Amino acid sequence: MKEKIEQVAQDIRAFVIEDTAQLEAFRIAYMGRKGHIADLFDGMKTVPNEEKKLVGQQLNGLKQLAQERFDEAQEKLAGSQTSAAKLNLDFTLPPVPNTLGTRHPLSLVREEIIRIFGRIGFNVSEGPEIEDDWHNFTALNFPENHPAREMQDTFFVQKNPDFLLRTHTSTVQVRIMENNQPPIRTIMPGRVFRNEAISARAHCMFHQVEGIFIDENVSFADLKQTIYHFAKEMFGEKTQIRFRPSFFPFTEPSAEVDITCLICKGEGCNICKHSGWVEIGGCGMIDPAVMESSKIDPDKYSGFAFGMGIERITMLKYQIKDLRLFTENDVRFLKQFESVV
Ligand code: 2NL
Numbered sequence: 001m002k003e004k005i006e007q008v009a010q011d012i013r014a015f016v017i018e019d020t021a022q023l024e025a026f027r028i029a030y031m032g033r034k035g036h037i038a039d040l041f042d043g044m045k046t047v048p049n050e051e052k053k054l055v056g057q058q059l060n061g062l063k064q065l066a067q068e069r070f071d072e073a074q075e076k077l078a079g080s081q082t083s084a085a086k087l088n089l090d091f092t093l094p095p096v097p098n099t100l101g102t103r104h105p106l107s108l109v110r111e112e113i114i115r116i117f118g119r120i121g122f123n124v125s126e127g128p129e130i131e132d133d134w135h136n137f138t139a140l141n142f143p144e145n146h147p148a149r150e151m152q153d154t155f156f157v158q159k160n161p162d163f164l165l166r167t168h169t170s171t172v173q174v175r176i177m178e179n180n181q182p183p184i185r186t187i188m189p190g191r192v193f194r195n196e197a198i199s200a201r202a203h204c205m206f207h208q209v210e211g212i213f214i215d216e217n218v219s220f221a222d223l224k225q226t227i228y229h230f231a232k233e234m235f236g237e238k239t240q241i242r243f244r245p246s247f248f249p250f251t252e253p254s255a256e257v258d259i260t261c262l263i264c265k266g267e268g269c270n271i272c273k274h275s276g277w278v279e280i281g282g283c284g285m286i287d288p289a290v291m292e293s294s295k296i297d298p299d300k301y302s303g304f305a306f307g308m309g310i311e312r313i314t315m316l317k318y319q320i321k322d323l324r325l326f327t328e329n330d331v332r333f334l335k336q337f338e339s340v341v
Pocket residue numbers: 170171173174208210211212248250251281282283284286287290305306307308309
């Protein structure tokens with residue numbers, strides 16, 4: 001009997017339990033009603049009376065050993081169960097789809113502008129956001145004492161020699177003119193910076209698209225037709241344009257461009273201040289002095305240039321009333337552009 005108990009004890013210690021099936025097999029083999037331990041208890045009948053006490057103690061020890069191994073294995077298996085059953089998950093359910101973000105309205109409009117001008121042969125140019133005085137001011141015919149050159153209007157990164165955050169994207173056109181000879185037909189979308197207090201109508205950082213077209217015999221009529229093409233493509237076939245005389249240091253003559261108000265179609269409303277017209281940007285024939293400073297012969301070539309604010313175009317197109325919405329990243333605002341492609 002003693003040897004039998006020893007043998008079963010050894011078997012219990014050696015039994016491999018690595019999954020729930022093996023655990024159950026162990027329980028049935030040793031702890032079940034017809035298991036080895038129950039068998040041994042049955043054998044007590046044949047044990048002489050004087051040995052019964054000792055054998056009884058040994059059998060109880062064996063029972064305890066089996067229980068301990070069982071408990072320990074069960075605990076271990078439960079711990080390793082990271083899966084479905086433990087987390088109460090059903091892996092057969094269909095997945096929750098990833099939610100996609102939306103493109104920013106300014107990106108949507110910028111891309112639309114690029115497509116519109118692309119269709120009439122304009123390519124896209126880019127340049128640095130930190131510029132020197134030459135490309136931002138001097139090459140563009142800004143006089144020495146122009147207010148834009150003051151600290152209160154422009155962010156300077158360094159003084160003497162001056163480096164600054166570009167105040168317009170014309171800087172890139174200067175670089176293009178310096179490095180290429182006509183024909184030049186390019187637009188320049190990009191971020192610009194001005195030292196302004198942030199409000200519903202102004203920001204210290206915003207986006208522009210400027211464009212230049214330089215070749216032989218480029219006229220003001222070409223400029224008008226180009227702007228008209230843009231206005232109709234961007235705001236609709238019925239859109240009319242109007243030019244008002246204006247001034248920019250780098251163009252002569254210069255004009256501001258209005259389109260018929262999108263809200264009232266020219267009838268007069270709050271948006272257009274009852275004039276029927278809203279401004280979308282400015283333009284003009286490139287000043288011969290600007291051409292010369294970039295080594296393009298103004299006697300041989302002529303060209304036009306235009307500029308507009310992407311925020312302004314976006315606000316007009318989507319009737320957005322506060323400029324700050326563009327930089328607040330409020331998903332309730334951004335989600336409204338989900339369907340625009
Ligand atoms: C506006 C008006 C304008 C230009 C930008 C330009 C660039 C070169 C030479 C000449 Cl390199 N002109 N750009 C010309 C006229 C107007 O912008 O209202 N922008 C938001």
